[in-house]
Amino acid sequence: MAAAQQLNAKLYVIPGSHPAMAARRMLELKGIPYRRIDLMPVISRGALRALRFPSNTVPSLAIEGRKLTGSREIARELDVIQPDPPLYPSEPERRVAVEDAERWGEEVLQPAVRRILWNALKRDRAPLASYAEGARLGVPIGLAVKTAAPIVAAANRMNGAYDDAVRRDLASLPGWLKRIDDWIGEGILGSTPPNAADLQIGASLRLAMTLDDVRPVIASRPAGQLAVRAIPDFPGHAPPVLPASWLAPAREAEEAAAAG
Ligand SMILES: N[C@@H](CCC(=O)N[C@@H](CS)C(=O)NCC(=O)O)C(=O)O
Numbered sequence: 001m002a003a004a005q006q007l008n009a010k011l012y013v014i015p016g017s018h019p020a021m022a023a024r025r026m027l028e029l030k031g032i033p034y035r036r037i038d039l040m041p042v043i044s045r046g047a048l049r050a051l052r053f054p055s056n057t058v059p060s061l062a063i064e065g066r067k068l069t070g071s072r073e074i075a076r077e078l079d080v081i082q083p084d085p086p087l088y089p090s091e092p093e094r095r096v097a098v099e100d101a102e103r104w105g106e107e108v109l110q111p112a113v114r115r116i117l118w119n120a121l122k123r124d125r126a127p128l129a130s131y132a133e134g135a136r137l138g139v140p141i142g143l144a145v146k147t148a149a150p151i152v153a154a155a156n157r158m159n160g161a162y163d164d165a166v167r168r169d170l171a172s173l174p175g176w177l178k179r180i181d182d183w184i185g186e187g188i189l190g191s192t193p194p195n196a197a198d199l200q201i202g203a204s205l206r207l208a209m210t211l212d213d214v215r216p217v218i219a220s221r222p223a224g225q226l227a228v229r230a231i232p233d234f235p236g237h238a239p240p241v242l243p244a245s246w247l248a249p250a251r252e253a254e255e256a257a258a259a260g
Helices: 018-028 042-052 071-081 092-123 141-146 147-156 161-183 195-210 222-230 244-259
Strands: 007-011 033-036 060-063 066-069
Touching: 007 018, 007 147, 018 092, 018 195, 042 060, 060 071, 060 244, 066 071, 071 092, 071 195, 092 147, 092 161, 092 195, 161 195, 161 222, 161 244
Parallel strands: 007 033
Antiparallel strands: 007 060, 060 066
């Protein structure tokens, strides 16, 4: 195993990508220096295919002569390459619980937050620039945003960010937040330093919290606090744009919880 500082890692990301942010935090927590390559959404697919990664999504990581794609795959491999600090508990039962939470985070929460974001950006593209803060896309950010309409439309289609789906996602949010709060209560989530499930789920919550529409129903809960601990900084800010009726179930659940 190479010492962390000798590793030559290149992480391919899309600005605003939550699984990519999870991978960034994994590398930072393990003290592995890396070069970040920012790609434009949609166009990223061809670039990653040309670079012969196993799949065409971000995060993709080139490290020690290997090419890895996928936030969960990257977490597992990083724990082998640089075991300290560990992303998974060593005790088998606890490890299974963390892996289950991580899998749910990737399969359920992550795509839902992606759909909500792209649906919001379809209604107002101006916030795109804020998600690209600090990114080097090879073109001025202002120009990238001005010409982004076809990319936003394609990303909406490719991610199934249709109105019906997003309305259902927002209606499911209270139950999901309760599940996350329960996992925190059981000690499956919320470890210091964060485990792989904290980073997977925390990155999705953190991205959701960049939306003014959604932040108020997450921020004050244990889930929201976990997200900020796991991912202290997440660029991006989108003012309210989603229909109020879509947000009503989550707001009512939040009010009921606050009233005790
Ligand atoms: N579930 C995978 C999927 C990652 C994924 O879908 N990433 C999005 C960005 S958040 C992507 O690469 N999209 C390609 C595109 O927008 O063209 C993971 O956790 O790594």
